[in-house]
Amino acid sequence: MPFILRRARPEDRQSIYDVEKSATPGLIYLPFVFDEFLADETGAFIVAETEDQLVGCGKFTLLPDGSAWLETLRVMKAFQGQGIGRLFYQRFFELGREKSVPAMRMYTNINNHASKGLAEQFGFAVAGTCLGQKMACQAGLVSSAPAGFVPVRDVEMAASLLFSLREKWPGFMVLNRTFYAFNQALANFLVERGMLYHDADGKNLVVLGARFMPQQALHIGLMDGDYTACLAFAMHLAAVKGVGSLQCLSPVGAKEAQAEMTRQGFQFEASEFIVMGVDLA
Numbered sequence: 001m002p003f004i005l006r007r008a009r010p011e012d013r014q015s016i017y018d019v020e021k022s023a024t025p026g027l028i029y030l031p032f033v034f035d036e037f038l039a040d041e042t043g044a045f046i047v048a049e050t051e052d053q054l055v056g057c058g059k060f061t062l063l064p065d066g067s068a069w070l071e072t073l074r075v076m077k078a079f080q081g082q083g084i085g086r087l088f089y090q091r092f093f094e095l096g097r098e099k100s101v102p103a104m105r106m107y108t109n110i111n112n113h114a115s116k117g118l119a120e121q122f123g124f125a126v127a128g129t130c131l132g133q134k135m136a137c138q139a140g141l142v143s144s145a146p147a148g149f150v151p152v153r154d155v156e157m158a159a160s161l162l163f164s165l166r167e168k169w170p171g172f173m174v175l176n177r178t179f180y181a182f183n184q185a186l187a188n189f190l191v192e193r194g195m196l197y198h199d200a201d202g203k204n205l206v207v208l209g210a211r212f213m214p215q216q217a218l219h220i221g222l223m224d225g226d227y228t229a230c231l232a233f234a235m236h237l238a239a240v241k242g243v244g245s246l247q248c249l250s251p252v253g254a255k256e257a258q259a260e261m262t263r264q265g266f267q268f269e270a271s272e273f274i275v276m277g278v279d280l281a
């Protein structure tokens with residue numbers, strides 16, 4: 001059966017929701033990001049269709065450092081294993097070359113053999129492994145703010161704080177399951193959005209924010225220093241924002257941070273996540 005790839009259109013909304021319901025019934029977020037994905041002119045929201053049915057979707061997104069983030073790849077269950085995922089990857093590579101991206105990356109659950117196998121077929125290799133933890137937040141319980149946390153306003157300071165963490169928090173920081181490499185572009189992005197907080201003596205550092213759906217969850221991108229103080233500030237901010245949960249994907253080696261989150265009531269997600277990438281430069 002021939003499959004055609006084209007840009008998503010506003011009238012695809014319900015069909016795309018149906019694709020997600022069929023492909024990832026346990027992970028539904030397209031209703032919250034559909035308009036944002038459609039409006040993204042630097043990236044591309046793409047669908048696959050047969051003559052009479054929309055059967056897949058995928059999103060090519062440019063991150064602040066110019067790398068491509070491949071996300072929300074979904075093929076309807078009944079159409080999986082027929083080469084549609086491969087067509088999306090071919091299109092992602094065309095877009096990557098057209099936009100001269102230095103690298104392309106995606107993440108998946110470590111047990112998602114189809115997603116990992118597909119990426120490997122296109123030369124992607126595992127670049128990091130993370131553990132997810134989350135905690136439900138109680139509405140209306142605003143604790144007092146732990147003293148001293150303020151957003152970092154200077155991009156050079158932000159870069160030096162971030163780069164000092166490259167070994168302790170290796171690889172990437174994660175917001176909404178989007179993996180950001182440590183570089184100057186990330187420092188600029190965090191400063192612009194006021195997401196990087198430190199305390200006056202610079203001992204404690206935490207990234208808090210959301211790439212999208214900020215009303216639902218506050219994401220801890222990374223933490224350093226006194227984890228108890230960082231988490232107290234995260235919980236304070238989550239309560240001020242009135243979000244339903246705090247979430248963090250941390251590198252597998254960040255054991256102390258994970259232990260402190262567990263002590264504070266965070267639950268581990270069932271399996272690990274891997275980020276995979278390929279260099280195009």
Ligand SMILES: CC(C)(COP(=O)(O)OP(=O)(O)OC[C@H]1O[C@@H](n2cnc3c(N)ncnc32)[C@H](O)[C@@H]1OP(=O)(O)O)[C@@H](O)C(=O)NCCC(=O)NCCS
Binds near residue numbers: 081083086
């Ligand atoms: C992952 C997904 C997008 C793949 O799309 P697809 O159209 O089924 O994949 P294709 O038919 O194009 O397969 C292409 C290649 O992927 C790999 N692959 C596909 N299914 C696989 C499986 N079950 N195990 C291992 N590798 C697999 C193979 O390398 C395959 O090549 P081959 O046919 O030459 O062996 C699709 O299965 C899907 O929508 N899954 C649910 C949502 C999801 O997991 N999204 C991605 C991560 S969030």
